Amino acid sequence: MKILISNDDGYLAPGIVALADALRPHADITVVAPDSNRSGASNALTLDRPLSVSRADNGFYFVNGTPSDCVHIALTALMKEAPDLVVSGINQGQNMGDDTLYSGTVAAATEAYLFGVPAIAFSQVDKGWDKLADAAKVAAEMVLRGFPKLTKPYLLNVNIPNLDHAAIQGVRAARLGKRHASEPVIQSQDPSGRVIYWIGPVGAVKDTSEGTDFATTAKGFVSVTPLQIDLTNPKQMQALAEDLL
Numbered sequence: 001m002k003i004l005i006s007n008d009d010g011y012l013a014p015g016i017v018a019l020a021d022a023l024r025p026h027a028d029i030t031v032v033a034p035d036s037n038r039s040g041a042s043n044a045l046t047l048d049r050p051l052s053v054s055r056a057d058n059g060f061y062f063v064n065g066t067p068s069d070c071v072h073i074a075l076t077a078l079m080k081e082a083p084d085l086v087v088s089g090i091n092q093g094q095n096m097g098d099d100t101l102y103s104g105t106v107a108a109a110t111e112a113y114l115f116g117v118p119a120i121a122f123s124q125v126d127k128g129w130d131k132l133a134d135a136a137k138v139a140a141e142m143v144l145r146g147f148p149k150l151t152k153p154y155l156l157n158v159n160i161p162n163l164d165h166a167a168i169q170g171v172r173a174a175r176l177g178k179r180h181a182s183e184p185v186i187q188s189q190d191p192s193g194r195v196i197y198w199i200g201p202v203g204a205v206k207d208t209s210e211g212t213d214f215a216t217t218a219k220g221f222v223s224v225t226p227l228q229i230d231l232t233n234p235k236q237m238q239a240l241a242e243d244l245l
C-alpha cells in the first residue's frame with residue numbers, strides 16, 4: 001500500500017512525524033508537507049510565484065507552499081505512481097464543524113480527493129500534542145482496518161480525543177457540528193504606531209447536539225465524518241428560481 005502523508009502544521013510538526021512513524025511499518029510512505037505552519041490556509045493554492053521542493057535528512061519533502069500545493073505537487077510531479085491513500089495530519093487541534101472550511105489539514109486531503117485518491121484528515125481535539133502517540137496508533141488502526149473495505153474514493157474528516165488509547169470509547173460516524181461566527185478581529189499598533197490586526201479567536205461551538213462531531217468526541221469517541229465537495233444548496237434552488245430569477 002502506497003500512502004502520501006501531508007499536513008498543514010509543517011514538515012517538522014510532531015503530528016506528521018508520529019503519523020509517519022505509525023504507518024511506516026505497514027505501507028510505502030511518502031511525506032510532502034509545508035516548510036512552515038500553514039494553519040488556516042484552507043484550500044489555497046500558490047499561483048503568484050513558483051514553488052520549490054526540498055528534502056530533509058529524514059526523507060520528508062517540504063515545500064514553500066500550502067497544504068494543497070504539497071499534495072498537488074506530490075500527485076502530479078514527485079510520485080511516479082499514484083498513492084492508494086492520502087492521509088493528512090495529525091493536526092494540533094480540532095477540525096470540527098465549520099473548522100473544516102478553514103482547515104489546511106482537511107484541504108490537503110481534499111486536494112487528493114479531487115484527484116480521485118481516497119483521503120483522510122486526522123486531527124487531535126486539543127492542542128498541545130498530549131497523547132499524540134495514542135492518536136497515531138488510532139490513525140494507523142483506522143487506515144489498516146478501514147482502507148481495504150472502501151473502494152470508491154472517499155474524503156473522511158477524523159477527530160481523535162486526547163486520551164490514552166485504552167480510554168478511547170470507539171469510532172463513530174458523526175455529522176459536522178456548527179460554530180458561532182468568529183470572534184472580532186484584535187486591533188493593536190506596531191512600534192511605529194501603525195494599526196495592525198490579528199484575526200480573532202474561532203467562534204464558540206453552537207451545535208453540539210447528539211450525533212455531531214463535537215458531541216461524539218466529547219464522549220471519548222473518535223468522530224469520522226464523510227465530506228463532500230459539491231457546495232450547491234439544493235434547498236435554495238427552488239427559492240432562487242422564485243425569488244431572484
Ligand SMILES: Nc1nc2c(ncn2[C@@H]2O[C@H](COP(=O)(O)O)[C@@H](O)[C@H]2O)c(=O)[nH]1
Binds near residue numbers: 008104105106182202
Ligand atoms: N483564530 C481563528 N481560528 C479559526 C477561525 N476559524 C477557524 N479557525 C481555526 O483554524 C484552524 C484551521 O485548521 P488547520 O487544520 O488549518 O490547523 C481550525 O482549528 C479552526 O478552528 C477564526 O476565525 N479564528
